Amino acid sequence: MGFTNPMLHPTESENEREKEWPGERTVVYESDHRGSKALWGLVVLLAVALGALAYYGYQMVKDQNSEITQLFSSQGTLSKLGQRADAAESQLREMTGNWQDVGQRVTKLEGRVAGSVKETRQYAETLTRQLHEQVTAELNARTSPLDTRLRQVESEEANLRTQMTQMQASLKEEIAADQEETGRDISGIRQQAETNAHDVGALSQKLQRDRVDFELAKGQSKEIAPGIDLRVRGMNFSHQRYRGELLLTQDNRTIWLKDRSTHEPVRFFYKDGRGPYELVITDVSKKAVAGYLLVPVRPDAAASASAGQASQESGAESPARQ
Numbered sequence: 001m002g003f004t005n006p007m008l009h010p011t012e013s014e015n016e017r018e019k020e021w022p023g024e025r026t027v028v029y030e031s032d033h034r035g036s037k038a039l040w041g042l043v044v045l046l047a048v049a050l051g052a053l054a055y056y057g058y059q060m061v062k063d064q065n066s067e068i069t070q071l072f073s074s075q076g077t078l079s080k081l082g083q084r085a086d087a088a089e090s091q092l093r094e095m096t097g098n099w100q101d102v103g104q105r106v107t108k109l110e111g112r113v114a115g116s117v118k119e120t121r122q123y124a125e126t127l128t129r130q131l132h133e134q135v136t137a138e139l140n141a142r143t144s145p146l147d148t149r150l151r152q153v154e155s156e157e158a159n160l161r162t163q164m165t166q167m168q169a170s171l172k173e174e175i176a177a178d179q180e181e182t183g184r185d186i187s188g189i190r191q192q193a194e195t196n197a198h199d200v201g202a203l204s205q206k207l208q209r210d211r212v213d214f215e216l217a218k219g220q221s222k223e224i225a226p227g228i229d230l231r232v233r234g235m236n237f238s239h240q241r242y243r244g245e246l247l248l249t250q251d252n253r254t255i256w257l258k259d260r261s262t263h264e265p266v267r268f269f270y271k272d273g274r275g276p277y278e279l280v281i282t283d284v285s286k287k288a289v290a291g292y293l294l295v296p297v298r299p300d301a302a303a304s305a306s307a308g309q310a311s312q313e314s315g316a317e318s319p320a321r322q
Contacts, residue, residue, distance in 0.1 A: 036106060036109050036110050036113060039102075039106055040106055043099060043102055043103060043106070046099070047099060050092070050095070054092065208296070208297045209275065209278070209294040209295055209296050209297060210294070210295045210297055211292050211293070211294055211295075212224055212225055212292060212293045212294075212295055213290075213291075213292045214230070214290070214291065214292065214293065215288055215289070215290045216230060216232050216288060216289055216290075217232070217287055217288045218232055218233075218234070218235055218287060218288065218289075219231075219232065219233065220232065221247075224293050225277075225293055225295050227248065227249045227250040227270070228246065228247070228248060228249075228270075228277070228293070229246070229247040229249065230244065230245075230246055230247075230279070231244050231245055231247065232244040232288075232289055233245070235284050235285075235286070235289060236284070237284055237285060237286045239261075240261060240262045240283075240284045241259055241260060241261050241262075241284065242257070242260055242262075242281060242284050242289055243257055243258055243259055243260065244257045245257055246266070246268070246279065248268075248270065248271075250270070250271055251270065251271050255268055260281065262281050262282060262283060262284055263280060263281075263282060264280070264281075265278050265279070265280050266278070266279040266280070267279075275296035276296070277293065277294065277295060277296065278293070278294040279291065279293050279294075280292055280293075280294075
């Protein structure tokens with residue numbers, strides 16, 4: 001940035017300003033140029049206004065000459081008016097001379113501003129070119145390490161691809177070995193599954209239950225299963241809730257049902273040792289409740305039922321085989 005503008009920086013204090021950004025001086029010159037244009041417009045506007053005023057005054061004086069003569073019949077008054085007219089004329093001449101001087105000054109100022117603008121534009125173009133060269137050099141200096149790093153990354157990527165290929169081959173071998181071992185394990189799992197199926201069948205026989213549906217009015221007590229009585233003491237139709245108790249006569253105990261909701265199961269055990277009983281209220285009306293009780297099936301009944309089912313299945317398969 002060693003360029004110097006001799007027209008705009010004649011003193012040392014101004015030379016120090018050269019270090020600042022040249023855009024500020026461009027704004028000053030443009031503002032001076034706009035100021036000269038505004039000054040010329042003001043001068044032209046004043047000249048037009050004064051010309052119109054002089055013409056209007058002349059016409060008024062010419063048209064009303066007779067009236068002025070009648071109004072001011074004395075010679076002294078006329079002489080005073082003449083003196084005032086002469087004074088006004090002299091002032092107008094002085095103002096006209098001043099306008100000419102102002103016009104000359106404005107013309108000189110425009111010439112100076114035009115020259116300064118041209119020099120400033122050249123100076124700005126030089127600074128812009130130098131800045132562009134400097135920025136280009138800095139970018140080249142910064143991108144050189146990036147190019148080197150990019151080549152390193154590409155080399156590392158090629159190495160990684162080679163390693164991935166080797167890992168894929170190793171994984172395929174491991175998968176093949178695992179498949180062989182898994183095949184051996186599957187046979188053991190099948191045997192375990194058959195054992196579990198047998199156990200599940202035995203457990204399902206224990207958990208097999210019969211469903212007993214019932215409907216019970218408010219305040220009514222009813223035996224819904226042998227030795228099991230249900231009594232409903234209160235109902236809430238809007239919220240589908242109820243309260244009451246279960247009486248287990250053989251166990252001589254009571255299960256209290258406090259603020260229960262519909263479809264909420266109540267599980268309990270009886271002294272016969274069978275699986276759990278389950279009471280479910282499915283609907284609460286204004287006058288009654290409805291639901292069901294799941295009763296565990298006795299082992300002898302479950303065995304006879306499973307035997308009958310097996311005989312039916314075997315009988316269904318024998319015609320198919322034939």
